[in-house]
Amino acid sequence: MSDEAASAVLAGLDALRGDVEDWYRDLHAHPELGFAEHRTAAEVAGKLRACGYEVTTGIGGTGVVGVLVHGTGPVVLLRAELDALPLRERTGLPYASRAGGDGAEGRAVMHACGHDVHMACLLGAAHLMAAAPGAWQGTLVVLFQPAEESGAGARAMIADGLAERIPAPDIALAQHVFHAPAGYVGTRAGSFLAAADTLRVVLHGRGAHGSKPEASVDPVVLAAMVVLRLQTIVARELAAAEQAVVTVGSIRAGEGANVIPESAELLVNVRAFDEDVRARVIEAVGRMVRAECAASRAPREPEIEHLSSFPATRNDPEATARVAAAFGRHFADAVRAERLTPSDDFTEIPRALGAPSTFWVIGGTDPAAYAAAERAGTLAADVPVNHSPRFAPVLQPTLDTGVRALVVAALAWLAPPAA
Ligand SMILES: [Zn+2]
Ligand SMILES: [Zn+2]
The missing domain is CATH 3.40.630.10 (Zn peptidases)
Incomplete structure (x- = not known):
């Protein structure tokens, strides 16, 4: 036939x-x-x-x-x-x-x-x-x-x-x-x-002279903390049988060595096969970003924007x-x-x-x-x-x-x- x-x-x-x-x-x-x-x-x-x-x-x-x-x-x-x-x-x-x-x-x-x-x-x-x-x-x-x-x-x-x-x-x-x-x-x-989501995260610090860290809230150090902390979502919050990927594909902050910048921007990509896992990973990204900002005494709440999503x-x-x-x-x-x-x-x-x-x-x-x-x-x-x-x-x-x-x-x- x-x-x-x-x-x-x-x-x-x-x-x-x-x-x-x-x-x-x-x-x-x-x-x-x-x-x-x-x-x-x-x-x-x-x-x-x-x-x-x-x-x-x-x-x-x-x-x-x-x-x-x-x-x-x-x-x-x-x-x-x-x-x-x-x-x-x-x-x-x-x-x-x-x-x-x-x-x-x-x-x-x-x-x-x-x-x-x-x-x-x-x-x-x-x-x-x-x-x-x-x-x-x-x-x-x-x-x-x-x-x-x-x-x-x-x-x-x-x-x-x-x-x-x-x-x-x-x-x-x-x-x-x-x-x-x-x-x-x-x-x-x-x-x-997998489903895929791209998030843009802006971390707000306080800029200062590179010689005066005590006058700043350094968004570069804050961004580094966030990048490492996000690695714990898959490693420590998901079960071994659950699958997801969290990738920070872009990190941007500052222009010169002697200036602590005002802010840092991260682009975060999340992949998951399961809607429940996807929702938990996205929730964890937001929670960890906000908590790291609080830990660094950031003067403003971070901005988290959903740039794209694939089913x-x-x-x-x-x-x-x-x-x-x-x-x-x-x-x-x-x-x-x-x-x-x-x-x-x-x-x-x-x-x-x-x-x-x-x-x-x-x-x-x-x-x-x-x-x-x-x-x-x-x-x-x-x-x-x-x-x-x-x-x-x-x-x-x-x-x-x-x-x-x-x-x-x-x-x-x-x-x-x-x-
Ligand atoms: Zn392609
Ligand atoms: Zn393709």
Whole structure:
């Protein structure tokens, strides 16, 4: 049934492979930051129109949606992301970023999270599905969202009336490439990716001459106390079986050695899989920050601002079982994935549209290089992860795997009933 449909749709992959690789290299060479993905959105929209999709652009800023209707049947939504990261690429690839690369002008931007892989694969799957109308029935919605990295893009599309502008999906699906060996496909029912919260903390002290600490309340020392104290949340307040990460990713205070500054600013990132753990960690951050300020006799209460938040990614068990079964028939090495601490705002979309959803991961690292690093015990040092300036997925089998996974998963709903 769906296997026959998948074979019929994927029969076109050999002929399309070169195009998918070209699209990938072009998108990789022209990365754009969140909500500024104008060229990227135009490229995606043009390629969808070229194979017959009804395309809407400018949803939530730069979001693009293509809809293809083949008779009556389920509505399947497939999602990818348009945005890149403010990073200087260090891959040395011939198709490396032209934004801020060697000799280029302007701010450095890089597709270091693999969103270019997701786009190329989704365009490939969209083309193959359009070229095989006899193999499926229903409606395919392909969605390219802006600004995933800030956690604001999915919400922007929803706020711009996404629900009224597309057919209501019966299922929403998305994938992410990461540093596993290319060819790897991993699904997981239930809790999968962590929720993430970013907090901005401003600690107020009293500035003074560097020679007169007794006249000051030193926010640099206070900030140092806070950074260390926050490490005790995971170590001492959570149970061994509970998981969370607390990272202080930025600390800023002062300009010169002989001036005790007025204030210090920390950016704190919190990851947790469980809503209860998440709430307890955020409460603990606030409590410890306020208590350290009191301990340092800070003249004012600290300011704690919630800058961004990503929901936890929880995969619908039934939908995941359906996708996992289809992957099991199609891929030799489809596996059950471990939980991962990164975060993704995909869940906002199915939540707003009232659809079940599932999210899976594919590998992007050269399998031989991965195996060599694993043997040498140097995986962490030698295999670049997402957001690294050296993150460079191998073209194949990464792109083929991503295209196949999208087609096979979509057909788990769209394949025609057995005759
Ligand atoms: Zn990312
Ligand atoms: Zn990403």
